[in-house]
Amino acid sequence: MKHRNIHNIIVAAGSGTRFGSGCPKQFQPLAGRPVLMHTIDRMRQALPGSSILLVLGEPHLKLWHMLCDKFGFCSPTIIAGGSTRWQSVKNAIDTIKLSPEEEGIITVHDGARPLIDSALVARIIDGLQLASGSIPATPVTDSLRILENDGSSHPIDRSIIRAVQTPQAFDARKLIKAYSLPYKDSFTDDASVMAAAGYTDIALVDGSLSNIKITMPADIDIAAIYMAHETSTLA
Numbered sequence: 279m280k281h282r283n284i285h286n287i288i289v290a291a292g293s294g295t296r297f298g299s300g301c302p303k304q305f306q307p308l309a310g311r312p313v314l315m316h317t318i319d320r321m322r323q324a325l326p327g328s329s330i331l332l333v334l335g336e337p338h339l340k341l342w343h344m345l346c347d348k349f350g351f352c353s354p355t356i357i358a359g360g361s362t363r364w365q366s367v368k369n370a371i372d373t374i375k376l377s378p379e380e381e382g383i384i385t386v387h388d389g390a391r392p393l394i395d396s397a398l399v400a401r402i403i404d405g406l407q408l409a410s411g412s413i414p415a416t417p418v419t420d421s422l423r424i425l426e427n428d429g430s431s432h433p434i435d436r437s438i439i440r441a442v443q444t445p446q447a448f449d450a451r452k453l454i455k456a457y458s459l460p461y462k463d464s465f466t467d468d469a470s471v472m473a474a475a476g477y478t479d480i481a482l483v484d485g486s487l488s489n490i491k492i493t494m495p496a497d498i499d500i501a502a503i504y505m506a507h508e509t510s511t512l513a
C-alpha cells in the first residue's frame with residue numbers, strides 16, 4: 279500500500295553523551311551495518327512511497343556520506359540538526375509545506391531506535407483515525423516511586439503509568455502548529471509538544487518491548503540479540 283501524504287522525520291543529530299563514544303550511537307555497527315541504516319530501511323519497508331527527512335548533525339555529515347558509500351546505501355533527504363531534539367524536529371518540520379487541501383500525517387522517529395517493525399508503524403497510523411496524535415506505549419515492569427525534594431520517596435501505582443516510544447504520528451497541520459510555539463524543557467517527545475499546544479487527544483497504541491532506544495553501549499548488544507531472535511523466528 280502506498281502512503282503518499284505521510285512525511286516521516288527521523289532524528290539522528292544527537293551526540294550520544296550517555297553512550298560515551300567518539301562515534302555517536304546512530305553510526306555504531308549493529309548486525310553488520312550502522313544502527314541508522316536499520317532504522318531507515320525499516321521505516322521505508324513499513325511505509326513504502328512516503329517521504330523520509332533525515333536529521334543529522336553538521337559534524338557527522340561527512341561520516342554519514344562515507345558510510346553510505348561504503349554500504350551502497352541511498353540516503354534520504356538530509357536536514358541540519360539543532361542543539362536539542364525539539365530543535366532537530368522543528369528544523370525538519372519547517373521544510374514541510376502542505377498544500378491547502380492536503381490532509382497530511384507527520385511521523386517522528388528516533389534514529390536511535392532501529393528495531394521498529396511494520397506492524398508497530400501500522401498501529402500508530404491506525405491510531406490517528408480517532409485522535410490528533412498516536413504514540414506507542416508499554417506498561418512498566420519495575421516498581422515506581424516519586425522522589426521528593428527532601429530526599430524522601432513514596433511508591434506509586436505503576437498500573438497507571440506507560441513508557442512512551444517512537445515512532446509517533448500526528449495530524450500534520452496540528453504538529454506544525456505545535457512546533458511553532460516556544461521551546462520548553464518539559465518537551466521530551468513530540469506528544470508533549472502537542473499537549474502544550476492544547477492537542478491532548480493522543481491515542482496510546484501497543485508499543486513493542488524490543489523497540490529499545492540505543493542509549494548505553496550495552497543496548498547495542500541487546501538490539502543485536504533482538505535482531506537475531508527476529509531472524510530465527512522468521513526462519
Ligand SMILES: Nc1ccn([C@@H]2O[C@H](COP(=O)(O)OP(=O)(O)OP(=O)(O)O)[C@@H](O)[C@H]2O)c(=O)n1
Nearest residue numbers: 289290291292293294295296361362366389390
Ligand atoms: N540535538 C539532538 C538531540 C537528539 N536527537 C536525536 O533524538 C533521538 C533521541 O535522543 P537521545 O537518545 O537523547 O540521543 P542523544 O542526544 O544522542 O543522546 P544523549 O542524550 O545521551 O546525548 C536520537 O535519535 C538523537 O539522535 C537529535 O536529532 N538532535
Ligand SMILES: C[C@](O)(CO)[C@H](O)COP(=O)(O)O
Nearest residue numbers: 363388442443444466467491
Ligand atoms: C522521544 C523518546 O525516545 C520517547 O521515549 C524519549 O523521550 C527520548 O529521550 P532522550 O532523553 O532524548 O533520550
